[in-house]
Amino acid sequence: MRPELTEAQLLSVWETGDGQAPPARALLLAAAAAAPGEAVADLTLADLNALLLDLREGSFGAALPCAADCPNCDEPLEVSVTTDELRAPGRRNVPGPRRDPATLLAEGYEVTYRALTGGDLLSVDPASPEARRTLLSRCVVDTTPAADDLPEGVLETVAQRLADLDPGADTVVPLTCPYCRHAWTAALDVADYLWAEVEGYARRLLHEVHTLASVYGWSESEVLAVSPARRRFYLAATAV
Known part of the structure; x- marks a missing residue:
């Protein structure tokens, strides 16, 4: 059941999240969909999106x-995407299979790393010039040889x-411009999209209450x- x-x-949810940073709002929304007591901050980004x-x-x-502008000819496009198109295979109603940390070799380092979580996003200041590096460093579980400050190329x-x-x-949407036939992929931030809808609905609802x-x-x-x-009937009656 959804x-x-x-x-x-x-x-x-809107009242609690109003004024908070996007990562905090994403976790707030995810908590509303999660099982009672589930620690959403520990979930991977794919599980949060699910x-x-x-x-x-x-x-x-x-x-x-959705709306997008073609990066080739600048024509504005109106498109529609479904939740199934955005959802990764197997990620519906339940978290996907847990992924163990993986290992790679780069620039003489053996690096064990894990997937990003919601808690990682929450802990990093997006305005910091070191935000990306800090976020990637949080993914690193272990290195051989040991290193507290990995080279940029390794983190990339x-x-x-x-x-x-x-x-x-x-979450990305494949798009093709009907005017110039240019094809590209556009990122869609599910949390931001959903929050905009929640905020819009909340404000309309509060006006109805008032x-x-x-x-x-x-x-x-x-x-x-x-x-x-x-309510729509009563609101229409008040305007008579």
């Missing part, structure tokens, strides 16, 4: 309308291997107890 936000839960896609599908549907090799270690950590509370004297909980279809 997780689904009730309107009351949606308002609570939870977010399930929550999005259960709360807003499977189709995600680790970065290139992370996608193979955790398929689904990056209007109906002002006209009928209902409390917020009483307004939320009314179905969206009936």
Whole structure:
């Protein structure tokens, strides 16, 4: 069964996450979709994306309308992608198989590394000029010979291997421009997309609560107890 936000839960999530950094909002949304007590900060990015896609599908549907500009001819495009197209194979409703740390050889180092987690993103200041290096360094479990400060080239090799270690950590959409036929892939940040929808819905809902509370004297909980279809009728009646 897909997780689904009730309107009351949606308002609570929005209120808690409003003003927080994107990684914190992503973990907040994932926690709303996770099993009780699950430590979402310890999940890999692919598992987090799987939870977010399930929550999005259960709360807003499977189709995600998107807009993009062709990088070749600058034509604006409207496209739609589904949650299944973004979801990595096997990542639906349950976390994918756990990946053990992997090992690579680069520039004379044997490096054991693991997949990135939500907690890693949360711990790094994205505004720092060293953010990328810090994030990649967190993936390194061990090195031979031992090194506290690996060369840049070694860390970039680790970065290139992370996608193979955790398929689904990056969500991309293949696109083809209907005007010039240029083909490319565009990244889609599932957490940012879902948060924008949650925020938009929350603000519209609060306006509905304000209007109906002002006209009928209902409390917020009483307004939320009314179905969206009936609320639309009452809102239309207030405008008469």
